[in-house]
Amino acid sequence: MHDTVITAPSGALPGSSQTSAALPALQVIRRNGAAVAFNPEKIAIAMSKAFLAVEHGQTALSSRVREQVTVLTQAVVSALIRRLPAGGSVHIEDIQDQVELALMRSGAHDVAKAYVLYREKRTAERAGQAHDTPQLHITIDDNRQPLDIARLTEMAAEACLDLGAEVSPKTVVEQAVRDLYDGISFNEVRRALILSARSLIEREPAYNYVTARLLLDLMRAEVLAENISHGAMHTRYAEYFPHYIKLGVEAGLLDQRLAQFDLHKLGAAIAAERDFKFGYLGLQTLYDRYFLHIEEQRIELPQIFFMRVAMGLAINEIDREERAIEFYNVLSSFDFMSSTPTLFNSGTVHAQLSSCYLTTVSDDLDGIYQAIKENALLQKYAGGIGNDWTPVRALGSRIKGTNGKSQGVIPFLKVVNDTAVAVNQGGKRKGAVCGYLETWHLDIEEFLDLRKNTGDDRRRTHDMNTAHWIPDLFMQRVIDNAEWTLFSPSDVPDLHEKFGKAFAAAYCQYERRADFGEIKQFKRVSALQLWRKMLTMLFETGHPWITFKDACNIRSPQQHAGIVHSSNLCTEITLNTSATEIAVCNLGSVNLTAHLMEENGKLALDQAKLKATITTAMRMLDNVIDVNFYAVGSARNSNLRHRPVGLGIMGFQDCLHALRIPYASMDAVEFADSAMETVCYHAYSASSRLAEERGAYSSFKGSLWDQGVLPPDTLNLLSEARGGQVEVDRSSTLDWDALRTRIQQHGMRNSNCVAIAPTATIANIIGVSASIEPDYQNLYVKSNLSGEFTVVNETLVDDLKALDLWDEVMAADIKYYDGSLARIDRIPAELKALYATAFEIDPSWLVEAAARRQKWIDQAQSLNLYFAVPSGKKLHDTYLLAWQRGLKTSYYLRSLAATSAEKSTGAGGELNSVLSAMPEPKQCLIDDPGCEACQ
Incomplete structure (x- = not known):
């Protein structure tokens, strides 16, 4: 590089009106371990030098290049802020990685090359100079003590336990220590371990669970005010649980009736080992948005949280402890998950649980x-x-x-x-x-x-x-x-x-x-x-x-x-409304992936387990109606009169992967048909059994249920009204006649039972594919209110490992092609078909699978449609097909128009080296900015 003096862009932060004073509190860790304040102008200076290095002796930047430097500097700063939105420390090498990436992304390849060569030269110079590694100290309760590398390694080793030889505690610790500075607090050391493990996820998906377990360490230290190992948590959960209830009630957060439960019995039922089921995204999401807190200090841990939700839903049950444990088990095992409003508010003083x-x-x-x-x-x-x-x-x-x-x-x-x-x-x-x-x-x-x-x-x-x-x-x-x-x-x-x-x-x-x-x-x-x-x-x-x-x-x-006058925010609810009735629906979704079992050497849905889960889930959903807080009287009256619920599914794409079925196939359509028949059959049956126990909903008389007309029968009604034009397979496999007889004898507890919601956030929490969605990409970075998360298709990685194809080059290729396998020659054709992403699947396959589901569903489904290359004819044909197949609704139209695909990779596994070809598909408009809704 030339030693020319450069005047960096001054005033506002390059590319925005944001001043450096408005930035989060960022510290830069220098190579000698010293910590200095983050200064964006130094990035601009480094980039300016890189541009001058390829300008053949020029000593000043043109206005065009200065503007480009400003924009690129802002891109680097934004990437760092996204990674550490609340502030923290970042190593100088990470900043330089981001500079290199920004230059590559902008197409300034010669400048990027000059910058890389300069970095390599300086690295070689430093390697030739003898220097002592400084002794780092950490601060615990205002006391300084030497950093104990052995202790960090022990923590990392516990997080890596039983995850295979692919994960290395040593690697996690070495990378974390690089980002530490002298006098750092021990909590910041924990966060450094988390960031270190997180950066390794795209290289090895198992680090997803390592990151989650390290985050659990940090959570436990916050909630319990002490360092607790994973192995000690079964006892500690049981001890802490009664204290938590007392704390929450006194703070005005929890319903006082929760203190009337047998808390020791419930505490003993908590399964601490289920904490290890979480991936990083799911656990971070719970921590940021779901766990109750007092003055920003969390008072809940994962299993406490699930038990609180279960207690809130069981609060009116006669055998409430047994029911609470039953509800807790389906939630904490990830067999079923209630919707976001229920998770937010169940058991609290404002129990608004409806979606x-x-x-x-x-x-x-x-x-x-x-x-x-x-x-x-x-x-x-x-x-x-x-x-x-x-x-x-x-x-x-x-x-x-x-x-x-x-x-x-x-x-x-x-x-x-x-x-x-x-x-x-x-x-x-x-x-x-x-x-x-x-x-x-x-x-x-x-x-x-x-x-x-x-x-x-x-x-x-x-x-x-x-x-x-x-x-x-x-x-x-x-x-x-x-x-x-x-x-x-x-x-x-x-x-x-x-x-x-x-x-x-x-x-x-x-x-x-x-x-x-x-x-x-x-x-x-x-x-x-x-x-x-x-x-x-x-x-x-x-x-x-x-x-x-x-x-x-x-x-x-x-x-x-009455009349159905509209659907809801996510197009899966179809209930009557009027000037005097506000329709209400309560949602939750079955995790299909958790109900696969091996049968005769093949995977299939476990019918007995699915029936048991749905029976419990329907009871939970029905209970929502009675314990719910209603802000509007007409909503309460409508909900109590008709008692509709919406049981949905998630993990459909994951099931197809496990069953080795490509989404774009008749086998997938048939699986959609048979899986939804089973779910709906057991949902309607469970509602009828609840009616036998608790009584039918008050407007049951005169309904189609009462007339012996079940949802699959209504396809004929639609066909008759249209004079044909409803082209859907009518076959079935279960005994619908027996169910019809039962319903006419005992009634239904719920006017409506099934609706497939987007499940965007609850699917993130339990780590499965959302709703009925095809995979967006096989490797990408997901951004939401909790930050950025590398998402890797673990099943694909397992398949590539089995073929000895998974390595850094393969990861780089998948990133280069925006998560698609189609243009990677060495991947077999059958894997390309199995792991085809949403925009590689003709949308007609999504419609055909949805039509088979809709046959059984008494409400509707949130159906996104993906068009890689949209055209007027393709849109016309697809939406006309949806109408002809008898679909009730559709949801977002996604296209790849105006994409900005990232083609560069980083050698250091840096978090932001993976970019999506477009923003992650929006699911609705509640949970994430401009995005998710009911789930």
Whole structure:
């Protein structure tokens, strides 16, 4: 490098308005162990020197290069902040790794090469100089003492126990010690061990569990105020548990009734060894967002947390200790997991445990603002909202009270959007809402534009979701390339309350009245052109989603009690709503992966275990209804009257991997069919047994259940209403006739039982693939509110190890190709098919598998669709196929448009060397920024 004096960019931090004073408290560990304050300007100076080194004698940077240096410096600083959002220490070598990566990512390969050569030269110079390694000291309770490497090695060895020869305590410790400085606190030493193990995950997935166990050490020190080994935790859990309950009750966090349980019995039932089931992402997520704390000090550990949730759900049970232990066992073993609101609040003084709320907005000012107020109250305690806005009159409609003209739906949706932003659920996650509008509403064309980044921002909703509520008649008009008429609901009020043939008849009558001049406010459009615009906006903005009104209503078991006017935030709930009833649904998901067993030398679903898990899970979900805190009276009345729940599944993709079935195959479609039949059969059976014990839900009489019409039977009803066009395999394997007889004899405890939610966060907690999703990538970095986490497909790595193909070169290749195996020649074709990622699977396979599931489900499923190379024809064909297969709803459309793929790798296994080709697929809008919802 030249020794030219460089003037670094001054003032604001390069590339942003953020000053260095606003940065987290970062320390740089120099090679001699000394700690100095982090100074971003030094990064800019180093990069400037690197650019000058390839400028052939130039002594000043051009304005273009200076601007590039500013941007690259900000990229490096941002990467470091993402890694250590709360501050901490970072080694000088890690910073230089990030500089090298930033230069490579920007395409400045000559500059990067010069920088690498300079680093190598300086490394060689230092190696030739004799120097003594300084003695490091740590601080414990204000006392300095020499760093005990043997103790650190012992801690790392315990974390590596039984994880195989691939993990090395020595490697973890050596890398951690490099980042220490003299006088560091012992807690910071623990964090250094965690960061060290975390950086090794992409090299060896087993380090995921090493990292989690080291994090457990840190958690135990915080909660118990002492250093406890893993082996001593069974006794320590039992001792601490009664104290925890007393502490939580006195702090006003826990329901006082929890203290009335036999705490010694429950403490003795805690299985400390289940702490080792966690991976790093799951444990960090619980620590950051789920564990109760007093003044930011956690008072819960993993098994305490699960027992608290179980106690909250068993609080009204007669044999409450036995039930609490039963519930604890399915949660802590990862066989079943309750939804996020239940995990947040069960057993607390504000037990808002429900996941989803659906409302219908009335066509008057009082009703509109009452609905917005209810949104805020429901979101306050972690509820996701689906609003039906179809009744609200369109732009230009007459207002009788003022003799003025309505501003339509759009301005009110802006208020809904801002309310969702303002209510952040106690800082745990964003408030979130989805607005639904039927396709005949006169404001539908402006509704399409709500998520655009251009136009009048007062008529845009950048933070809320939108969805279409599409009647079959519209789809038929699209197929026929016919006209479609848009109306204001103030002129056609009964359309909102009709579906199927009744809707079609009324709609056509209104069209005739418009032709005769009896309805003044309407608009004629081409159905096909409107459909194309709907798909175009779905591709461009991700909204509005496509959902089908008639399939939801015709297949609803509650037709006698009202109309399904919309779905929810994640499109899996299909419940009746009205001006007086807010629909509520309580969610939880079965981990299919935990129910695989070997049978005759092959893996298959363990039917007996699945039945047992679902029986317990349905009881837990039913209990939510009675112990739940209801912020709105109409939600309470509706929930107690109909008692709907939503049992879902997760780990579907992991099951396919274990069964050696590619997602894009008929075998996968058949597995989706048989697995969902089993889940639904046992869910409906469990609800009927609960009805025998506790009584049927109050609106059971007159329901399809009461009539002996079960969910798979309703496919025929839908086909009849459409005159065909429902192309789904009707075969079954279980005794549905016996179940039908049982239900008619004993009733159902729950009006609705099954719904497949996204499960984004709870799947992270237990370390399985989310919901019914295909793998996003086989190796990537996931970012959420808890930080950044390297995610590696462990099953793939095991397969590659078996073929002697897993090494650093393979890891680098998979990163280079954005987690895809398709272009790595040495990987066998069968593995490429088995581990094909979401964008490599034709979306029609996702629809076919979803159609087989929907056959059995009494509600719906959150179905994301992935398009590697979207086209108008492909979108049309896929969504038309979804309608023809009888699907009720769809969710996000994902595409690879405008990607920014990372192709560089780092030699040091640095955390941020893995970049995704696009942000991780968003699951909903609650749990992660702009992302997850009900789960």
